[in-house]
Amino acid sequence: MTRPYRSLAAVLSTVLLIASLLLTASPVAAQGGDGQWYTVKPGDWIELIAVRFGLPERALIDANSLGNPNLIHPGQRLWVPARAGGTAPATPAVPSEPAAQPSGEGQWYVVKAGDWLELIAVRFGVNYRTLVNANSLANPNLIHIGQRIWVPGSSGEAAPAAPATPVPSAEAPSGSGEGQWYTVKRGEWLELIGARFGVSASTIALANSLSNPKLIHPGQKLWIPSSSGGTAPAAPESPAPAAPAPAPSGGMYAFGYGFQVDGYNGNMAGAAQATRDAGFGWVKVQVPWYIIEPDSKGVYSWGQVDEIVDRASGAGLRLMLSVVKAPGWARPGNTDWGVHGPPANPQDMADTMAALASRYKGRVHAIEVWNEQNLAYEWGNEPLDAGRYVELLCAVYRAVKAVDPNIAIISGGLTPTGVTAAGVSVDDLEYLRRMYAAGCRSCMDGLGAHPSGYNNPPDVRAGWSDPAEPSFKGHRSFYFQETMLSYRTVMNAYGDSRKLIWPTEFGWASSPSPVAGYEYAANVTESEQAAYLVKAFQLMRSWGFVGPAMVWNLNYNITAGGTELAQFGVQNRPAYAALRDMPK
Numbered sequence: 001m002t003r004p005y006r007s008l009a010a011v012l013s014t015v016l017l018i019a020s021l022l023l024t025a026s027p028v029a030a031q032g033g034d035g036q037w038y039t040v041k042p043g044d045w046i047e048l049i050a051v052r053f054g055l056p057e058r059a060l061i062d063a064n065s066l067g068n069p070n071l072i073h074p075g076q077r078l079w080v081p082a083r084a085g086g087t088a089p090a091t092p093a094v095p096s097e098p099a100a101q102p103s104g105e106g107q108w109y110v111v112k113a114g115d116w117l118e119l120i121a122v123r124f125g126v127n128y129r130t131l132v133n134a135n136s137l138a139n140p141n142l143i144h145i146g147q148r149i150w151v152p153g154s155s156g157e158a159a160p161a162a163p164a165t166p167v168p169s170a171e172a173p174s175g176s177g178e179g180q181w182y183t184v185k186r187g188e189w190l191e192l193i194g195a196r197f198g199v200s201a202s203t204i205a206l207a208n209s210l211s212n213p214k215l216i217h218p219g220q221k222l223w224i225p226s227s228s229g230g231t232a233p234a235a236p237e238s239p240a241p242a243a244p245a246p247a248p249s250g251g252m253y254a255f256g257y258g259f260q261v262d263g264y265n266g267n268m269a270g271a272a273q274a275t276r277d278a279g280f281g282w283v284k285v286q287v288p289w290y291i292i293e294p295d296s297k298g299v300y301s302w303g304q305v306d307e308i309v310d311r312a313s314g315a316g317l318r319l320m321l322s323v324v325k326a327p328g329w330a331r332p333g334n335t336d337w338g339v340h341g342p343p344a345n346p347q348d349m350a351d352t353m354a355a356l357a358s359r360y361k362g363r364v365h366a367i368e369v370w371n372e373q374n375l376a377y378e379w380g381n382e383p384l385d386a387g388r389y390v391e392l393l394c395a396v397y398r399a400v401k402a403v404d405p406n407i408a409i410i411s412g413g414l415t416p417t418g419v420t421a422a423g424v425s426v427d428d429l430e431y432l433r434r435m436y437a438a439g440c441r442s443c444m445d446g447l448g449a450h451p452s453g454y455n456n457p458p459d460v461r462a463g464w465s466d467p468a469e470p471s472f473k474g475h476r477s478f479y480f481q482e483t484m485l486s487y488r489t490v491m492n493a494y495g496d497s498r499k500l501i502w503p504t505e506f507g508w509a510s511s512p513s514p515v516a517g518y519e520y521a522a523n524v525t526e527s528e529q530a531a532y533l534v535k536a537f538q539l540m541r542s543w544g545f546v547g548p549a550m551v552w553n554l555n556y557n558i559t560a561g562g563t564e565l566a567q568f569g570v571q572n573r574p575a576y577a578a579l580r581d582m583p584k
Contacts, residue, residue: 258282341380370412386434418477500547
């Protein structure tokens with residue numbers, strides 16, 4: 001949960017950290033001394049391209065007259081000026097792709113590498129849900145390269161019969177007339193393999209008896225049946241990978257709306273109902289591990305969690321549990337007992353999470369592993385070691401997936417400190433890079449984030465200022481949008497662009513008499529709190545790389561009045577009505 005930043009703000013007032021990615025630019029054809037053309041590749045992001053070429057991001061945006069720099073796509077040509085201020089010449093001719101066969105009622109679109117449904121919707125100016133309905137998509141996350149999507153016109157009619165599509169050729173060992181074996185390569189998923197061979201993902205899943213088609217891994221051998229179908233013969237022998245964790249999915253759940261709630265002391269029933277009444281589909285509750293397994297390993301006390309799960313499930317909500325705070329028996333002997341912290345042995349938490357996944361199978365949909373682990377007091381005042389955190393994350397990932405592969409495992413949301421100070425915090429971007437260097441990519445289904453807005457609107461970037469409210473300005477960590485885009489740049493740099501960012505906690509505090517450490521809350525009126533939250537959801541939905549997003553918070557203003565938590569609460573305030581009534 002959000003914490004005071006009194007000591008961090010003092011450091012920020014004197015220290016400005018400029019984080020940059022030093023990447024080698026991809027070779028492109030030079031176009032003379034004034035600049036060159038660059039073709040956007042899957043996983044590229046405008047900030048990443050700017051860093052590659054040593055330019056300010058704004059120089060790229062201005063040179064290409066980008067109305068929305070978040071919406072660039074693979075294959076798009078961008079002019080990279082030799083220096084800031086240059087403008088693009090006429091775009092060189094590019095071989096055109098097959099016509100989309102427009103009609104008065106709509107047109108067909110062929111999915112390309114790097115596409116996702118929200119991006120296609122934005123590109124054509126149609127509602128995301130309209131595309132889902134027009135194409136009868138059971139799972140909008142599972143579209144694949146080469147798939148034809150009907151983009152309806154103003155009438156919104158469903159898709160007509162799709163035109164025939166040539167089957168792409170595949171480099172794979174030929175087999176019998178009934179099918180062939182294929183070895184999964186790094187970066188592949190079942191729909192991509194299916195499109196390559198001209199068979200559906202479900203056909204491959206059935207032929208290989210895959211209980212969860214999302215969990216395939218490099219080196220795995222799959223039987224690709226012919227059009228007649230059939231099941232796989234005995235697989236040829238191949239070296240088995242050494243105890244691999246199941247491969248994380250690129251996005252088990254699409255963008256969604258959620259609240260973090262106080263679900264204890266009889267509050268869960270009302271919180272679940274208020275969440276449902278707002279038209280939200282997700283609810284998040286933070287669960288201290290020590291209430292589940294307080295006294296000794298394997299001796300569980302499920303009562304409070306049972307109530308939370310029962311109420312969320314009864315309301316038809318998807319449930320995320322954020323699990324934190326190890327019980328005393330699991331912690332290191334030399335820890336700081338004045339604060340809560342992590343376990344000495346990651347497997348202890350993994351075993352508990354496996355028991356939780358088994359007990360609530362099908363009713364818990366996501367687990368966030370820890371909370372703000374780049375802050376010392378959230379990590380037991382122990383060394384802020386990202387490698388140790390990733391060991392914990394991976395242990396939980398493997399244990400939970402073995403029990404219920406449909407639970408999304410989300411990394412603990414980092415707090416945007418912007419500062420590395422011994423005994424206090426590690427800069428969130430630096431910590432995130434350390435997590436990736438330690439291998440977090442293979443142990444999470446989504447990246448948790450806590451993008452704070454302080455007293456700044458969600459749609460402004462670092463550098464924006466307001467003379468009437470000069471505090472909490474300048475540094476990128478004070479801006480909601482800047483945090484989200486910075487994290488995305490790191491994900492792309494580490495080849496993890498298929499995953500989504502889950503803002504497991506975001507919001508704006510509003511109080512005429514703020515709690516010490518939250519003075520910025522006096523600069524945010526209740527009507528601004530409402531407007532900022534709605535705008536944040538609109539931005540996140542348009543970006544296309546965001547998963548379920550949890551407002552911090554729904555009801556602590558009712559259950560914990562007078563605390564710092566209450567300042568963020570929205571129930572019985574204008575923000576709740578605005579969130580309930582906004583288009584979704």
